[in-house]
Amino acid sequence: MTEAVHVRGLRKAYQGTPAVDxxxxxxxxxxxxALLGPNxxxxxxxxxxxxxxRERDAGTVRVLGEDPQRASRRWRYGIGLVLQNASDMADMTVAxxxxxxxxxxxxxxxxxxxxELVGLTEKAGRxxxxxxxxxxxxxxxAIGVVGRPRLLFLxxxxxxxxxxxRRRFWALIRRLSAEDGTTILLTTHYLDEAEALADRVGVIAAGRVLAVDTPADLGGRASAGAxxxxxxxxxxxxxxTDRPTEAVRELADRLGGEVPGLTVTRPSLEDVYLDLIGSTR
Structure with missing residues (x-):
């Protein structure tokens, strides 16, 4: 798989306090x-x-094949940004x-x-x-993707x-990924959002990546006991138990068929996330 982002040993400190370590x-x-982590x-x-x-203090960073600290204007054409607090042109129409x-x-x-891509055709003149x-x-x-970015930051x-x-917005992000092949780096505090959208998630705490995997497998979630x-x-x-199917079968035999109030659950993404970040405190 070709890498859109490659980072090794990234470090950045503010007044001697490491933010990325x-x-x-x-x-x-x-x-x-999806990049997850506490404030x-x-x-x-x-x-x-x-x-x-922002400039780094140390480490190797390649984004779309270039060092962002020294990248050309052509490189910037390949980057799309949707910032948390975007300022819009309120008195202009959508178009x-x-x-x-x-x-x-x-x-x-x-x-x-x-x-049309963002579902605002009927609002274009508003x-x-x-x-x-x-x-x-x-x-x-729409502003973030109008330049045909190869990499979109959300x-x-x-x-x-x-x-x-939120569900409508998720559908839009899936469409961008599926139809255009856009690489998307998402930061979010909503774990259900990460689970719904991300191919992989990374958990960051104390300036380091603690774990990277698919949402289903993060932290051994798929093989964890039920x-x-x-x-x-x-x-x-x-x-x-590590053998929930056997446990349910035994319950059904003992209780004569249907098991009242039966539930079978494995650790949620939130459970695994909290365990990971809790290990750094």
């Missing part, structure tokens, strides 16, 4: 990668270095806003195509200030969204 990271071309873990500093907005930013690129997507929060976020994405893209708006729950004699029961 020997971080290693690889993101494949065309991959959706102060070093996520923002790492992403700003990858975007070329005017996208057209304005398209003018910064040598080969932008057609404006109408971008607006001023941005009249849109809902979710629709304005779609304008941010910083907490659905903060403040209601559940329906919790089998049921109700017996009016009381909830719980059994932790």
């Amino acid at each position: 020997g971080l290693d990271l690889d993101i494949g071309d065309g991959e959706v990668f 102060g873990a070093g996520k923002t500093t790492t992403v700003e270095i990858l975007e070329g907005f 005017e806003t996208v057209r304005h930013f398209a003018g910064y690129y040598p080969d932008p997507r057609p404006v109408d195509e971008v607006i 001023k941005v200030r009249t849109l809902s929060g979710g629709q304005r976020r779609r304008v941010d994405v 910083d907490e893209p659905t903060t403040g969204f209601d559940p329906e708006a 919790a089998v729950g049921w109700v017996e004699d009016g009381e909830p029961r719980l059994l932790r």
Whole structure:
């Protein structure tokens, strides 16, 4: 797999306090990668270095084959940004806003195509200030992809969204990844968002990557023991086991068929994440 991002030994300190402390990271071309971590873990500093907005103290960084610290303008055309606190042109229409930013690129997507891609065709003539929060976020994405980026940075893209708006936004990100092969680096505090969108997730704490894997396998999650729950004699029961199928079969035999209140669960992504970051405290 070709690497869109390659980082080794990345370090950055502020007034002698390490924010990023020997971080290693690889993101494949065309991959959706979610970077998870608590506040102060070093996520923002790492992403700003990858975007070329902040200089590092040490380490090797290659993004789309170049060092962001010394990258050319052509390299910047391949980067798309959707920042957490994007400033929009509230008194311009959606079409005017996208057209304005398209003018910064040598080969932008057609404006109408971008607006259709983000699902705002019916709002193209509306001023941005009249849109809902979710629709304005779609304008941010339109600005981020109008230049045909190879790598798109999404910083907490659905903060403040209601559940329906989040699901629609997820569909948009899946479309960008599937149809265009865009590499996406997502930072989010919503673990269900990472699980829904990411091919792989990385957990960062204290300036280092603690683990990288698929959401299903992170931290040995797929092979972890299960919790089998049921109700017996009016009381909830719980059994932790590495052989849940056998446990359910034995319960069914003992209870004569159906097992009241049966549940079988394995550690959630949140469980694994909290275990990982808890190990650094």
